Amino acid sequence: MFENLWINGEEAVAIILFGIGFTMLLFQRNLLKKLIGMNIMDTGVFLFLASMGYIEGRKAPIVTNGVLDTAAYINPVPAGLVLTGIVVSVSVTAVMLSLVIRLYKRYHTLDLDEIYVLSKHQMEDR
C-alpha cells in the first residue's frame, strides 16, 4: 500500500512538513505559534510543487544554445505556481501578524482561549 513512499521521498517529506504545520495549527494555543505552523505548511506546499516539476537529468528552463526541445528542460509550470504561493504566503503572514498585534493590544494576551473567554464575558481591560 505504501510501497512507493520511499521512491517519492521528497513529496513524502513535503507532506510530513505540511502535517507538522497542521498539527501546530490545531494544538498550539499561542497565536504566534499558530502563525509559525501556517508558515511551515506553506513551506511543505512549496517543496511539494517544486519536486513535482523536477525531472531527473534535465536543466532549468532557460534556453541556451538554441535548444528548443521539451526533453531538455524540467517542467516550468510549478516554478510559476511556487512564485504565486510565496507572494500569497508573505502577504497573509504580514496581515496575520498585524492582527495578532491588535489582539494583543486589546486583550494583553496571545492565548486564543483567554481571548475567547475575555471577549465572551465582555471583561473591560484597563
Place this chain on the structure above:
Amino acid sequence: MKERFFKWFYGESDPMEHILDCAEVPDESREEWKYEEHEIEREISRRVHTQSVIRAERRGFYAFYLIIAVISCLMLIGVLLFTVSQLPRYGVENPRAKEVIERYVEKGLEETGAVNIVSGMILDYRAFDTLGESHVLFTALLCVMILLRLDEKNKRTRYENYYTVLADPYYDISTDPIMRIAATITLPSIFLFGIYILLNGQISPGGGFSGGAVMGAALIIYAAAFGFTVTDRVFTYRMSRCITFLSLAFYSFAKGYVFFTGANGIPNGVPKGTPGAVLSGGLILPLDIAVGMVVACTMFGFYSLFRRGSIGGE
C-alpha cells in the same frame, strides 16, 4: 575577577559600560511609565480569574477537542501519504501533462522573446496572474496600514510607549558602530545586486519579485543602520504611494493593451529585441521593473509599519 563576574551575573554592574557609548534610559522617565503596584495586582487577578473561567467552562470541550484533533491530524497525514505513494515516480516525466509544457518550451522563445521560459510564462502567457499577485501584495500593505498605522484613533498604549519611545534609543541598533560600518560596506553591492536581478529577469533566474525583495531588504537594512530620519528624506509616504500606483497602473494598461490587440489579431508594435540581450522579451522588462517597485515598496512598508506605525513618518 570572580567578584566582577558575579556582579555582572547578578546585573549589578556592566563591565562594558565605559567602552560602549550607550545612553541608558533615564531612571525617572522609566519610573513614570512603569506599571503601578495596584495595576500589576489587578492584571494578575484578572489573569487568574480568566484561567479559572477557562478551566471551569471548557474542561469537557478540551477532551473532546484533543480526540478530534489527533484523529483529524493522523487521518490527514495518512491520506496525503497514501496519495503520495500512488503518485508517478519522483524525477520521471509525467507523459499525461505534456501539452502545456510543450507549447511553453517550444514556442515560448519565439512568442515572448524571453530566454528564461519561466519569466516568459509568468509575465506573458500568465501576466494577469502576476498582476493579481502584485495586487495581493498591495492589498496586504493596505490591510497592515489599516491595522497598525498610528493616528488619533489608534494610539500607542502606555506600555508600548515605554518600549518604543523611551527605551528604543537604548535598544536601537542604529547607534551600533559595527552595524553602521557593515551597512556602509555592503549596502551599495546589495542595491546593485537587486537592480541586476530586476533587469535580468528575462535572460537568467530572477525577475520582479526576487529583485524587488532584495531591494526592499536593502532599504530595510538602510533604515535599521542609519535610523528612519535618513530614509524619510528619500522615501516618503507620498513617494511610496506614487510609485506603487504608477507601477500597478502601468502594468494594467500595458498588459491590457497587449491582450486586447493579441485577442483581435492586431500587431501590437512592441519590439521583441534580440533574445539573450537585456533589452529583449518585449514588455517583460518594463513589467518586471513595475513588479519590483511594488514589491520593494511593500516590503519596506511592512517593516516601517511594524516598527513605528507609519510609512515615511508623516
